[in-house]
Structure formats: structure tokens, C-alpha cells
Amino acid sequence: MTQIALPLGWPADPRDDAFLVTPSNSRAVHTLEHTATWPVMTAILTGPRKSGRSLLARIFAAKSGGTIIDDAERVPEAQLFHAWNRAQEEHRPLLIVADAAPPEWKVKLPDLRSRLAASPIAAIGAPDDELMRLLLAHLFERRSLDARPDLIDWLATRIERSHITVTRTVDALDQEAMERRKRLSIPLARTTLTEAGLILRPQLALDLPLFTPP
Numbered sequence: 001m002t003q004i005a006l007p008l009g010w011p012a013d014p015r016d017d018a019f020l021v022t023p024s025n026s027r028a029v030h031t032l033e034h035t036a037t038w039p040v041m042t043a044i045l046t047g048p049r050k051s052g053r054s055l056l057a058r059i060f061a062a063k064s065g066g067t068i069i070d071d072a073e074r075v076p077e078a079q080l081f082h083a084w085n086r087a088q089e090e091h092r093p094l095l096i097v098a099d100a101a102p103p104e105w106k107v108k109l110p111d112l113r114s115r116l117a118a119s120p121i122a123a124i125g126a127p128d129d130e131l132m133r134l135l136l137a138h139l140f141e142r143r144s145l146d147a148r149p150d151l152i153d154w155l156a157t158r159i160e161r162s163h164i165t166v167t168r169t170v171d172a173l174d175q176e177a178m179e180r181r182k183r184l185s186i187p188l189a190r191t192t193l194t195e196a197g198l199i200l201r202p203q204l205a206l207d208l209p210l211f212t213p214p
Contacts (some may be wrong), residue, residue, distance in 0.1 A: 028122035047124030066093035
């Protein structure tokens with residue numbers, strides 16, 4: 001059963017948005033809300049770019065009193081190793097945010113690799129249907145753009161199912177609507193996003209009538 005998207009607690013910063021929870025990310029949220037079940041005091045949060053993983057990590061830190069290391073692949077491995085050990089010594093949860101977990105994340109330091117292997121993983125997946133629509137509606141609202149439900153439904157079934165594509169779609173439509181001083185509509189979206197390569201041209205055939213008058 002699909003759950004209603006609700007804010008997770010509060011944003012760590014008033015300027016941030018609440019993290020929207022749907023089945024595509026609810027398991028990751030559940031893992032971060034139950035640190036008592038972690039076998040060690042460190043977990044790894046993974047997810048696609050623009051998936052809200054950094055926001056979720058900040059909310060986790062605010063609620064748990066723990067610490068976070070974002071973009072962990074870019075952090076020296078020795079630093080990660082000492083942070084992992086310190087979390088155990090201080091009994092203070094540490095959340096390591098990365099694109100992917102080992103072994104996909106190639107860790108060279110054997111001692112760090114073994115510690116990360118013992119850490120639970122909270123994985124944010126690709127957005128599901130519900131989250132696609134919620135993200136589109138949310139981003140349009142933030143830009144003060146009037147996006148009707150039929151447009152959001154149309155977009156959700158035609159763009160790539162990814163967080164970054166949702167952001168790029170709203171960016172493209174925002175710019176086009178501003179430059180042309182037009183309201184958002186399906187025809188405007190069809191033209192703009194096809195030219196931008198955000199929807200595939202073969203999909204357009206599905207929108208055309210089967211027969212045209214002579």
C-alpha cells in the first residue's frame with residue numbers, strides 16, 4: 001500500500017524543505033530512525049544525485065545528535081577510518097553519505113573496507129510514481145509556477161524516472177515559461193522537453209490521433 005508523503009520530522013535548516021517519504025525511500029528512512037537496531041554506530045546512506053540524501057542526512061543529524069560525512073568518496077580514507085572508530089568509542093551515530101556502498105564504492109584501505117562492510121546500508125531508490133508527482137508538484141510550487149494536475153500526470157509518465165531529470169524538467173519549463181510569458185501547458189511542455197532531450201520523440205506518437213481528417 002502506498003503511504004502518504006509526509007515530512008520527516010523537521011528540516012535541519014529553516015530554509016530547507018521537509019523530506020518527502022514514499023515507498024521508494026521509506027526503508028532508508030526507517031533505517032535512520034532506528035539507530036538502536038544498528039549492529040555498529042555507523043551507517044551508510046546511498047542514493048542518486050538530487051534524491052534528497054544530503055537533506056535526509058542533515059535531518060538525521062538534527063534528530064539523533066549524530067554526525068554526518070557527505071560525499072564520502074571524496075574524503076580521505078584515513079579520515080573516514082578514524083571517524084568510524086570515533087563513533088564507536090563515543091557511542092554517537094555516524095552517517096556516511098555516498099553514491100554507492102562497497103564493493104561498488106572502491107575502498108582501498110583494508111581496515112576501512114572491513115568496517116564499512118559491517119555498517120548497515122540505507123538506500124534511496126529511484127523515485128516511484130507517487131514521488132515523481134510529488135516532486136514535480138513541489139518544485140513547481142517553489143518556483144511559483146501554476147502546474148495543473150493533468151500536466152504533472154503527463155510529465156510523470158514521459159520523463160526519465162530519476163530525481164535529476166525531475167529537476168532538469170522543472171528548470172527547462174520555468175525558463176521557457178518566463179521567456180515566452182506563457183502559462184505551463186502540455187503543448188508547451190511537449191515542445192520544450194522534446195527539444196531539450198528530456199522526453200523521447202517516439203513517445204510523441206502516443207499523443208497523436210490515430211487518424212487525421214482528409
